Amino acid sequence: MKGYLSIRETSHRWGVSERRINQYILENRIPGVERFGRSWAIPEDAVKPTDPREIRERSVEHGQQRRE
Numbered sequence: 001m002k003g004y005l006s007i008r009e010t011s012h013r014w015g016v017s018e019r020r021i022n023q024y025i026l027e028n029r030i031p032g033v034e035r036f037g038r039s040w041a042i043p044e045d046a047v048k049p050t051d052p053r054e055i056r057e058r059s060v061e062h063g064q065q066r067r068e
Contacts, residue, residue, distance in 0.1 A: 004034070004041035014048040024049055 007025075011018045024030050025040055029049040034041045 001036070001041055003044055005044055005046075007040055007042070010042045010046070016048075 005013065007018050007021045011021050014021070021030075021042070022040075025033050025042075030042060030046050032043040032046060
């Protein structure tokens with residue numbers, strides 16, 4: 001499908017596993033994802049979601065307290 005990538009293509013492009021791409025989709029972290037039958041179509045221009053753990057770790061390093 002033109003303008004979209006499969007989970008496999010996206011995993012190669014972003015350097016993560018296909019399972020991780022599925023997790024991003026289920027967590028609604030990739031905007032514009034479409035479901036076609038049993039397959040997912042990811043927009044070609046989608047940006048890899050950031051890791052929220054990195055943001056928390058940086059804030060702790062800078063003296064900010066973590067909220068739990």
